Amino acid sequence: MQVYLDNNATTMVDPAVVQAMVPFFSEVYGNPNSLHRYGTASHPAITKAINQMYKGINAGDNDDIIFTSCATESNNWVLKSVWIDKIVNGDKNHIVTTEIEHPSVLSTCKFLEEQGVKVTYLPVNDQGIVEAHTLRSFITDKTALVSVMWANNETGMIFPIKEIGEICKERGVLFHTDGVQAVGKIPVDVQDVHVDFMSMSAHKFHGPKGIGALYIKNSEALTPLLHGGEHMGGRRSGTLNVPYIIGMGKAIELATENIEAKMASIRAKRDRLEDALLAQLEDVMVVGNRDNRTPNTILISIRGVEGEGMLWDLNNALIGASTGSACASESLEANTVMLAIGADNELAHTGIRLSLSRFTTDEEIDYVIERFENAVKRLRAISSSYAKVQPTPGGEAGECHIHH
Amino acid sequence: MAKNDLLGGSLWDQYSNKVTTLMNNPQHQGEITEEEASAAGHKLIVADFGAESCGDAVRLYWEVDPANDTIVNSKFKSFGCGTAIASSDMMTELCLGKTVQEAVKITNIDVEMALRDSPDVPAVPPQKMHCSVMAYDVIKKAAGLYLGVDENSFEDEIIVCECARVSLGTLREVIKLNDLKTVEQITDYTKAGGFCKSCIKPGGHEAREYYLVDILADVRAEMDQEKMRAAADAGSHGDFEAMTLVQKIKAIDGIVDESIRQFLIMDGGNMEVIDIKDSPDYIDVYIRYLGACNGCASSSTGTLYAIEATLKEKLSQKIRVLPI
Numbered sequence: 001m002q003v004y005l006d007n008n009a010t011t012m013v014d015p016a017v018v019q020a021m022v023p024f025f026s027e028v029y030g031n032p033n034s035l036h037r038y039g040t041a042s043h044p045a046i047t048k049a050i051n052q053m054y055k056g057i058n059a060g061d062n063d064d065i066i067f068t069s070c071a072t073e074s075n076n077w078v079l080k081s082v083w084i085d086k087i088v089n090g091d092k093n094h095i096v097t098t099e100i101e102h103p104s105v106l107s108t109c110k111f112l113e114e115q116g117v118k119v120t121y122l123p124v125n126d127q128g129i130v131e132a133h134t135l136r137s138f139i140t141d142k143t144a145l146v147s148v149m150w151a152n153n154e155t156g157m158i159f160p161i162k163e164i165g166e167i168c169k170e171r172g173v174l175f176h177t178d179g180v181q182a183v184g185k186i187p188v189d190v191q192d193v194h195v196d197f198m199s200m201s202a203h204k205f206h207g208p209k210g211i212g213a214l215y216i217k218n219s220e221a222l223t224p225l226l227h228g229g230e231h232m233g234g235r236r237s238g239t240l241n242v243p244y245i246i247g248m249g250k251a252i253e254l255a256t257e258n259i260e261a262k263m264a265s266i267r268a269k270r271d272r273l274e275d276a277l278l279a280q281l282e283d284v285m286v287v288g289n290r291d292n293r294t295p296n297t298i299l300i301s302i303r304g305v306e307g308e309g310m311l312w313d314l315n316n317a318l319i320g321a322s323t324g325s326a327c328a329s330e331s332l333e334a335n336t337v338m339l340a341i342g343a344d345n346e347l348a349h350t351g352i353r354l355s356l357s358r359f360t361t362d363e364e365i366d367y368v369i370e371r372f373e374n375a376v377k378r379l380r381a382i383s384s385s386y387a388k389v390q391p392t393p394g395g396e397a398g399e400c401h402i403h404h
Numbered sequence: 405m406a407k408n409d410l411l412g413g414s415l416w417d418q419y420s421n422k423v424t425t426l427m428n429n430p431q432h433q434g435e436i437t438e439e440e441a442s443a444a445g446h447k448l449i450v451a452d453f454g455a456e457s458c459g460d461a462v463r464l465y466w467e468v469d470p471a472n473d474t475i476v477n478s479k480f481k482s483f484g485c486g487t488a489i490a491s492s493d494m495m496t497e498l499c500l501g502k503t504v505q506e507a508v509k510i511t512n513i514d515v516e517m518a519l520r521d522s523p524d525v526p527a528v529p530p531q532k533m534h535c536s537v538m539a540y541d542v543i544k545k546a547a548g549l550y551l552g553v554d555e556n557s558f559e560d561e562i563i564v565c566e567c568a569r570v571s572l573g574t575l576r577e578v579i580k581l582n583d584l585k586t587v588e589q590i591t592d593y594t595k596a597g598g599f600c601k602s603c604i605k606p607g608g609h610e611a612r613e614y615y616l617v618d619i620l621a622d623v624r625a626e627m628d629q630e631k632m633r634a635a636a637d638a639g640s641h642g643d644f645e646a647m648t649l650v651q652k653i654k655a656i657d658g659i660v661d662e663s664i665r666q667f668l669i670m671d672g673g674n675m676e677v678i679d680i681k682d683s684p685d686y687i688d689v690y691i692r693y694l695g696a697c698n699g700c701a702s703s704s705t706g707t708l709y710a711i712e713a714t715l716k717e718k719l720s721q722k723i724r725v726l727p728i
Binding site for chain 1: 416427428430433435436437438448449450451452453454455456457458459460461462463465481482483484485486488489545546549
């Protein structure tokens with residue numbers, strides 16, 4: 001058996017989505033901007049996809065949903081264009097975000113800081129979320145934008161977007177949320193919460209890679225990131241990626257219809273896995289209250305087992321998981337989210353993220369429970385943290401010097 | 405960046421078979437107890453390096469025969485990634501049968517070489533090289549404990565880049581000899597900074613005592629000073645062209661005071677040196693006439709020629725005098 005538990009990284013494309021896309025490669029391939037029938041042939045399907053998108057997040061008719069190449073583009077677009085519109089060509093100078101945003105937000109903010117923009121990185125509490133009242137004290141008259149993710153990719157923790165939206169509305173500040181980990185996993189209703197911009201990515205909800213979107217409330221002005229042939233009303237140029245737009249529409253429809261039932265099914269499997277791991281293993285900890293987490297995510301820390309070592313053993317057991325910790329990433333850093341939460345440095349090197357999908361089965365969960373324990377046992381047997389014979393006097397390790 | 409870097413490498417696929425095999429099945433993982441060691445009349449040494457909070461921790465066990473300082477049994481425990489476990493295992497293997505004095509000469513490079521499948525292909529990708537550095541550190545620590553000396557006494561030079569084991573002395577020499585100006589050049593010449601990159605500048609994976617950026621800046625500053633000193637020496641020996649700007653101004657002023665100014669003053673005029681510019685073909689001396697010289701017909705012909713000829717004769721044939 002092989003089990004894919006890295007659905008916060010990307011998901012399998014639903015075969016029904018592939019099926020919806022297929023005709024738009026070699027059968028209906030015209031450029032939708034062309035006047036002839038080859039071009040217009042795709043219009044009904046694109047319109048359907050647009051409707052599916054609007055319905056998926058309950059957007060209003062005065063709102064825009066612009067297709068982009070990915071959520072990284074959507075995030076870059078909002079941050080860079082708010083900078084151009086409100087800071088370079090306006091009287092603002094400040095952006096507020098959080099310590100644990102996706103790199104497409106954090107790296108863009110670092111870039112903007114190099115351009116002279118002031119950026120505030122809000123801290124998170126021990127649950128890994130930003131408390132709405134923290135935001136209030138950091139908004140100034142010069143604040144152009146607040147950007148806070150809806151749910152975190154590492155922990156699955158859900159942020160108080162409704163409260164944050166109200167504060168931004170009250171203070172007259174634009175609010176952007178990176179909704180990548182929320183859309184398709186939990187109910188997202190942009191008429192229930194106040195967000196001016198929301199980024200989305202199809203491949204996180206069983207759609208194809210290479211297509212994302214940006215929701216824009218009331219068609220708020222925002223200088224385009226990509227200039228060109230005035231596609232999508234001039235908001236985002238580039239020939240419409242027809243099959244992928246259709247795929248994204250189909251995917252959001254499948255992910256959001258009866259979402260409560262889907263969530264309940266995924267949550268039951270997730271909780272069973274989480275309970276089993278907590279019961280069978282000593283010295284383990286799961287980050288964040290599960291009631292306030294996306295129903296598919298577990299970030300578990302296993303004392304004495306370094307994250308990449310654990311991934312290696314899981315991979316040998318044909319289980320795909322992930323870690324943001326130490327050796328696994330090219331940057332060799334500890335899990336930044338865990339450090340931000342205030343977890344011990346030890347824990348930051350032992351985090352393993354398991355993320356399920358609606359395709360995860362009960363048999364797969366059983367298999368993971370069994371193999372996970374084996375991997376922990378083997379690695380703890382090798383681990384110095386679980387050694388019995390202690391160092392010769394004077395042979396203890398000094399201060400850890402591998403820190404930032 | 406180039407074609408081969410477009411798709412970031414698959415870290416695990418770059419491990420040698422030996423690394424993979426030892427990670428899956430380490431040969432020397434385990435512990436040695438005091439009872440086991442003393443029963444055989446041996447001395448047990450247990451040394452730790454790193455910590456869980458660092459992301460890497462290793463504990464090395466040596467059972468040493470005090471009669472000949474030979475490591476007769478060795479085990480390890482490791483909290484770390486695959487390469488950390490594999491390199492700890494290989495380090496333990498390399499210690500076996502050696503005397504403590506021999507073992508302390510084992511470096512992380514030896515461990516990495518021993519993990520290679522073929523001599524020309526690295527056992528691990530560059531960013532994983534640091535995982536074997538701990539193996540070297542923990543051996544020194546164990547040897548220090550056994551011999552009752554400070555672990556740092558085994559290191560006769562300061563190692564700046566532990567991954568590539570490049571010393572401060574080597575770096576300083578290479579920078580000077582090859583007139584290196586960037587850290588990238590240093591990495592090209594020495595491999596220092598090419599692996600975990602901690603030693604390049606503060607803020608990397610690991611805090612270091614010395615950083616390449618600082619060493620480069622220091623050595624460049626020294627080189628500049630040396631150049632200046634050489635120029636000063638040259639100046640004091642009368643080599644005008646090698647002089648620094650200030651020396652040149654002083655020299656010119658000296659000549660002007662000695663053999664030119666008096667004649668100008670006699671006619672109710674004077675001059676001052678404004679600037680000096682060096683080019684490959686000329687040393688341009690900009691002057692300004694004062695008093696009666698200002699507007700005098702001779703100031704752009706005979707007088708100017710006389711000033712230039714004097715400076716040329718006394719200082720350098722490259723001098724051109726330009727009134728402003």
